[in-house]
Amino acid sequence: MDVSVIKIGGNIIDNPAELEQFLTDFSKIEGYKVLVHGGGKSATKMAQSIGLVPQMIDGRRITDAPMLDVVVMIYAGQINKHIVAQLQAKDNNAIGFSGADGNLIQSTKRNHPTIDYGFVGDVKQVNTKLLATLLEAGVVPVFCAITHDKNGQLLNTNADTIASELSIALSEVFDVTLTYCFEKQGVLQDSEDDSSVITEINEALYNKLKEEKVIHSGMIPKLDNCFNSLSRGVQKIKIGHHKMLQNSDIPHTTITL
Numbered sequence: 127m128d129v130s131v132i133k134i135g136g137n138i139i140d141n142p143a144e145l146e147q148f149l150t151d152f153s154k155i156e157g158y159k160v161l162v163h164g165g166g167k168s169a170t171k172m173a174q175s176i177g178l179v180p181q182m183i184d185g186r187r188i189t190d191a192p193m194l195d196v197v198v199m200i201y202a203g204q205i206n207k208h209i210v211a212q213l214q215a216k217d218n219n220a221i222g223f224s225g226a227d228g229n230l231i232q233s234t235k236r237n238h239p240t241i242d243y244g245f246v247g248d249v250k251q252v253n254t255k256l257l258a259t260l261l262e263a264g265v266v267p268v269f270c271a272i273t274h275d276k277n278g279q280l281l282n283t284n285a286d287t288i289a290s291e292l293s294i295a296l297s298e299v300f301d302v303t304l305t306y307c308f309e310k311q312g313v314l315q316d317s318e319d320d321s322s323v324i325t326e327i328n329e330a331l332y333n334k335l336k337e338e339k340v341i342h343s344g345m346i347p348k349l350d351n352c353f354n355s356l357s358r359g360v361q362k363i364k365i366g367h368h369k370m371l372q373n374s375d376i377p378h379t380t381i382t383l
């Protein structure tokens with residue numbers, strides 16, 4: 127059985143028209159599917175509006191106690207519930223989850239020798255059995271970027287990594303295609319030129335393009351997650367604009383080992 131795991135990031139979520147378009151395309155995907163959403167942009171805006179100073183290191187948000195409250199409210203509350211309601215309006219039986227719900231994603235607080243990331247979690251374990259049962263029951267699970275440590279602590283976890291870890295876990299049971307959707311057409315030779323899509327990237331090309339600074343910022347952790355997922359069993363990974371979900375002729379990037 128095939129499963130589609132789709133991740134959307136903050137730039138789509140922050141644009142109501144784009145989000146609506148994405149959800150229309152997503153709702154038409156047939157078969158088992160899982161949606162993972164970020165929302166970093168909205169969390170940053172909300173944090174700033176109440177006087178917090180957002181800080182990111184290596185694509186991870188430094189998350190002290192007040193920031194954890196903000197991300198739980200924004201990711202597990204505002205964004206997750208709006209997406210679930212919009213999918214219900216499109217006749218997809220969506221249920222929203224954090225990793226604490228049903229113990230679906232357990233993580234451990236990041237322990238870095240020099241940087242205190244605060245309440246940031248690295249995924250330890252996915253409750254694959256419950257997730258498979260939900261899919262088999264016709265549920266469309268919608269995950270936000272919040273996990274827990276099974277000792278009562280919620281933890282903020284990068285949404286690309288959640289998509290990757292869920293895909294790795296599901297690939298033990300299903301054939302998984304993981305798709306990272308964002309505002310561009312794919313990994314680009316020139317990040318400002320949507321017609322410069324690189325249609326296939328393997329690890330050697332990735333390292334070369336990273337060195338040449340063609341690939342930078344948020345694309346680096348995204349591709350690191352992709353290679354990790356492929357080497358741990360995920361069958362297929364694509365990066366591109368959500369239009370490709372309904373039209374496979376739209377150029378996009380396929381990741382290979």
Ligand SMILES: Nc1ncnc2c1ncn2[C@@H]1O[C@H](COP(=O)(O)OP(=O)(O)O)[C@@H](O)[C@H]1O
Pocket residue numbers: 134135136137138164307308309310312313314315316317340341342343344345346348
């Ligand atoms: N070669 C590249 N092609 C496309 N995007 C790139 C490239 N290099 C860096 N990027 C950046 O990566 C970003 C996507 O990663 P990220 O910020 O994690 O977005 P999201 O969370 O929305 O998926 C793009 O907005 C773009 O600015």
Ligand SMILES: CC(=O)N[C@@H](CCC(=O)OP(=O)(O)O)C(=O)O
Pocket residue numbers: 134135136137163164165166167169185186187197246247271282283284285286
């Ligand atoms: C620990 C950590 O960095 N968590 C991320 C989770 C949200 C996310 O990944 O959102 P995008 O996909 O929109 O970037 C954050 O708070 O920004």
